[in-house]
Amino acid sequence: xxxxxxxxxxxxxxxxxxxxxxxxxxxxxxxxxxxxxxxxxxxxxxxxxxxxxxxxxxxxxxxxxxxxxxxxxxxxxxxxxxxxxxxxxxxxxxxxxxxxxxxxxxxxxxxxxxxxxxxxxxxxxxxxxxxxxxxxxxxxxxxxxxxxxxxxxxxxxxxxxxxxxxxxxxxxxxxxxxxxxxxxxxxxxxxxxxxxxxxxxxxxxxxxxxxxxxxxxxxxxxxxxxxxxxxxxxxxxxxxxxxxxxxxxxxxxxxxxxxxxxxxxxxxxxxxxxxxxxxxxxxxxxxxxxxxxxxxxxxxxxxxxxxxxxxxxxxxxxxxxxxxxxxxxxxxxxxxxxxxxxxxxx
Ligand code: NAD
Ligand code: UDP
Numbered sequence: 025x026x027x028x029x030x031x032x033x034x035x036x037x038x039x040x041x042x043x044x045x046x047x048x049x050x051x052x053x054x055x056x057x058x059x060x061x062x063x064x065x066x067x068x069x070x071x072x073x074x075x076x077x078x079x080x081x082x083x084x085x086x087x088x089x090x091x092x093x094x095x096x097x098x099x100x101x102x103x104x105x106x107x108x109x110x111x112x113x114x115x116x117x118x119x120x121x122x123x124x125x126x127x128x129x130x131x132x133x134x135x136x137x138x139x140x141x142x143x144x145x146x147x148x149x150x151x152x153x154x155x156x157x158x159x160x161x162x163x164x165x166x167x168x169x170x171x172x173x174x175x176x177x178x179x180x181x182x183x184x185x186x187x188x189x190x191x192x193x194x195x196x197x198x199x200x201x202x203x204x205x206x207x208x209x210x211x212x213x214x215x216x217x218x219x220x221x222x223x224x225x226x227x228x229x230x231x232x233x234x235x236x237x238x239x240x241x242x243x244x245x246x247x248x249x250x251x252x253x254x255x256x257x258x259x260x261x262x263x264x265x266x267x268x269x270x271x272x273x274x275x276x277x278x279x280x281x282x283x284x285x286x287x288x289x290x291x292x293x294x295x296x297x298x299x300x301x302x303x304x305x306x307x308x309x310x311x312x313x314x315x316x317x318x319x320x321x322x323x324x325x326x327x328x329x330x331x332x333x334x335x336x337x338x339x340x341x342x343x344x345x346x347x348x349x350x351x352x353x354x355x356x357x358x359x360x361x362x363x364x365x366x367x368x369x370x
Contacts, residue, residue, distance in 0.1 A: 026054040032094065034058045034137075036087050036128060037101035039066030039275060041207045042200075043143070045248050046099060047071060051079055053252075062086040064116075065104045070207050087124035088116075091131055097255060098139040100128045103177075105144075107170065107298065108213035114172035121176030122183070129187045132194075140196040140255050141184050143264060145305055146174045147199060155272075155306040158199065158264050168300045181264065194259045198251055201268025201307045205244030205327060206334035216241065216328070219279055220335050223288035233297030235276035240306045242269035243327030246320035253316040261315060268307035269320040285328055 033050050037043040038059030043066065050057045056079045059071060063084065074080045080126040103120050104110040110117040125141065125269045129319060144350040147154045149164030163164040164174050204216035211221075222229045273281075276292075283290055312318045 025052070031096040032058065034060060034093065034095040034098045034131075035101060035355070036060045036099070036124070037066065037103060039063060039068065039071050040101065041066075041070070041105075041205075041209065041303050042203065042244065042247065043101045044070035044074075044207055045205070045244050046101070046251060047074055047080065049252060051077055051249050052334050055079070057081070058083060058095060060091065061102065061112045062084045065106070065109050065209060065212065066191050067209075085184070086120075087127055088119045090127050093131070094320065095131075095137050096135075096136055098128055098132055098137050099142070099251065099255070100125065100180075101138060101142040103142070103173075105211070106212040106214045107173075110173040111169050111215075114169070117172040118179075118298065119177040121173070121180045124178035125183045129183060129193065129221065132186075133187065133191050136242050137260075138194040138196070138255065139184075140198060140251065141180055142251075143181055143197050143199045144173075144177050145199055145201040145266070145307065146170065146302075147178050147181065147264075148302075148305075149174055150300060150302040151305065153323055154304050155270065155308040155352045156266065157308040158266055158311055165300050169298075170300045185262075188262060195262050196254050196257065197263035197265070198220045198254055199264050199266045199268075199307075200247060201242060201305065203242045203244055203265065203268070205331050208246075208331070210335060210340055215239070215275060215278065216282075217335070218302065219282045220286070220328075220332055221340070223286040223290050224332070224335060224340075228293035229279045229290050230293050230297050231275050231277075231279060232301065234294065235279065235292075236274050237297075237301060238272045238274050238304045238306065239278075240269050240272045241278070241324055241327070242267070242320050243322035246322050250312060250316060250318045254312075257315060265312050265315060266307040266309055267312055267318075268309065269322075270307055270309055272304070272306040272325060273324065278281075280330060281325065282332070286332055311320060341360065 037062035148162040152163045153160045184195045208217040
């Protein structure tokens with residue numbers, strides 16, 4: 025819906041999965057959108073439909089370098105989000121989170137813009153408190169293979185609060201829990217895209233570990249709605265605020281649901297569990313609900329059905345044969361005793 029006042033809004037990471045949906049939403053509201061991306065994991069395909077819009081502008085730029093533009097609001101989403109991608113070049117991941125935050129906060133300070141940080145449930149690490157509330161400080165390994173992302177995002181939160189305390193910046197921090205939907209990268213290794221691509225190809229579904237670990241999956245439209253509401257809160261609302269769907273499921277249940285919805289004949293293949301892979305994750309969204317009047321409205325089956333329709337498009341056919349197994353090497357533990365190609369149990 026169009027808003028009365030048109031703003032100039034910068035979205036870093038705007039060509040990525042979440043960023044492209046956010047750009048679309050902001051344009052629908054009548055704002056001018058500057059999408060900044062270095063295309064590390066994002067793609068022009070995600071924003072192809074926006075390129076002809078005169079209110080949309082695309083700038084290839086790496087947020088680890090300073091940026092001089094004039095904007096009213098900044099959504100800082102630039103950062104690879106999939107474990108395979110953020111562990112591929114961990115030093116760059118930390119630089120993107122930390123230098124990127126410093127550069128975007130510096131920009132916000134110069135032009136007096138309001139700035140929102142896409143933080144993550146990973147700041148809770150492998151949580152000892154369940155479900156996770158915003159006042160939980162987390163259980164994070166500072167020297168592991170996930171640390172470049174977890175600690176980078178934690179440091180970015182610190183910077184946001186210090187810029188507020190020191191320079192009185194208007195900040196908002198969203199702690200985003202696992203989000204899925206159309207425009208996820210088909211090969212980015214995240215569980216929803218992996219399972220759907222494997223199910224559509226009839227390949228074994230790769231479950232890491234025994235599949236009893238849990239996540240809580242939020243459909244992208246709900247998440248974008250949450251980010252939009254958070255940005256519109258009064259200046260004294262900073263967060264951090266959890267944004268995610270509190271319905272928790274095991275990876276086995278997720279695999280089963282995707283197999284059912286695709287009508288696939290895929291079997292389950294159990295693989296080694298990634299290092300420091302969190303055991304359980306579920307957001308407590310009491311704060312988001314009271315501050316933003318927000319809660320997700322899309323059920324997992326409904327969201328998965330839309331995502332499956334997206335990945336069923338002809339352009340993804342050639343990617344169906346791609347292996348979605350984890351890369352060998354130092355990032356992951358040697359295989360624990362696991363069954364391979366076990367028959368699925370239903
Ligand atoms: P994504 O990988 O699809 O998007 C990230 C975008 O940032 C890509 O377009 C990438 O090219 C761009 N980028 C990366 N490094 C950059 C740099 N140095 N300079 C400029 N652009 C750069 O991931 P996503 O799922 O859309 O995630 C977006 C943001 O939300 C990330 O900050 C991520 O940490 C956060 N987040 C996402 C989830 C999720 O489940 N999707 C969960 C928690 C947090
Ligand atoms: N996972 C899995 N099979 C896959 C990809 C991921 O079993 O093909 C598991 C992974 O070990 C983790 C969960 O799914 O326990 C979510 O993984 P993802 O990489 O999507 O996100 P994150 O670990 O960052 O929550």
